[in-house]
Amino acid sequence: MTLTATVATLTPAPRASTTFHHCRAALGDRVLRLQDEPLAILKGLYRLGALVVTTFADGGRVSQSMRYPTLEDGDDGLEARGQQSRLRHQLNLPLWRSVMAVLAPVADLPPRSLLFFDRFGEPVQQMAVAPETGGLAFEELVCAMLHPDQRQLGAPPPRLLAGPTAVPSVAELERQWSHGDDDGFRALLAGIGDRRQVLYQAVRDKFACPVRAETVPSLLALASRRDAAYTVCTGNSGVSLCLTAPWSAPRWQKGQCHLAHQGTLVSLDMGRVASVWRLRRPGPGRVVTALEGLDAQGRWLWTLSGGDDEDTWLSLLADSLIPDGAPGRRMA
Structure with a gap:
């Protein structure tokens, strides 16, 4: 389908979620910044055992208790089937950007959880280790992926707004x-x-x-x-x-x-x-x-x-x- 070119304009100020600002304020204390390698971190989630995975959406949110499967290079989706159910996750990984580890409760964020954000500071998914899960896999993953700078976290870039596009006949x-x-x-x-x-x-x-x-x-x-x-x-x-x-x-x-x-x-x-x-x-x-x-x-x-x-x-x-x-x- 052919559409006319869009005209992009900057919003008056950068927009980031309240969740991002909470993490930024607690950085170095209750929150640690991880390397901007979301795919590598997702690959390590299978070692954490039972997870509570929360997906943030404009129309609400989805919370799942699950064991994250092993991801391979090129994987862009997760699928789970039950006798009466079918769950399909389609991942758009190029839009995943920064990752933060919550060590102690921050606002409504649970401890021992990972927060994945897009480039505009909007939360994509939250992975929390289930309370009944023991072991040191969470701490090991955080230490292995720790970002060298734990003092600063730059503001997200301003969001671009697309101008009107022509609709075909x-x-x-x-x-x-x-x-x-x-x-x-x-x-x-x-x-x-x-x-x-x-x-x-x-x-x-x-x-x-x-x-x-x-x-x-x-x-x-x-x-x-x-x-x-x-x-x-x-x-x-x-x-x-x-x-x-x-x-x-x-x-x-x-x-x-x-x-x-x-x-x-x-x-x-x-x-x-x-x-x-x-x-x-x-x-x-x-x-x-x-x-x-x-x-x-x-x-x-x-x-x-x-x-x-x-x-x-x-x-x-x-x-x-x-x-x-x-x-x-x-x-x-």
Whole structure:
């Protein structure tokens, strides 16, 4: 897909997360700076035993209890399968930059944990050694990867904001949408970048249409009652997660929707959701249908889709989907 060139402008000031600033303030005391070699450190995580891995996303966060597998050069994904579940991590390692080791509690950061940040100081993932795990593997890894400078940690660079990009014609968008395979569809979304809502509003209703936010709690509750598996996808610039499981009944708490399955907890920040869309596109042998949440700027937050049984998923949607404009209650 051909788009016009973007015009980049600097933000007024560098932007880094509160987590980054907490680590920076405790540097040399409760926090140690590790070498900027995230892949080498990820390769050593398998020695730490049980981990609690937290992935930070714009639409919430995902916490998993897991044993990190051995990574090899060229690995860009992790996959775990259970009898009823499938977890897929897709790593975008070039965007991982700095790493810090938390030795003692800092703010809400647990001790004996590693924090991975992108180049703008935004947290990508947190790896905490499970309390029941003993041994000196954490300390050995930290000592082996210690950065020589433990006194200073430079501020992240300013973030670049892309200027407006031209969207192809509706006919071209529909052609790419309807004839592309999985890779082609991902390329279409990547070409649009953070302007997915522009794409969805441009194509016809048979491809994308808005639905009421009440659809989400209705769908999740119904899936739990029927013990039906479905897929939740979320993530950030450095890692994307797709987790398929028969999730627990949704637990709502101050705008957060919590879904659990065995050692995995997905917390979706529904307060960030400004619009929900039903998407339909060609898949292997049939049409694939999904729900997607976007924020107020039209940026992707999460996707809900079927598991291995698309018919069960379509039945759930048919019984819970509320088209935009239909009467209904506002979601708390």
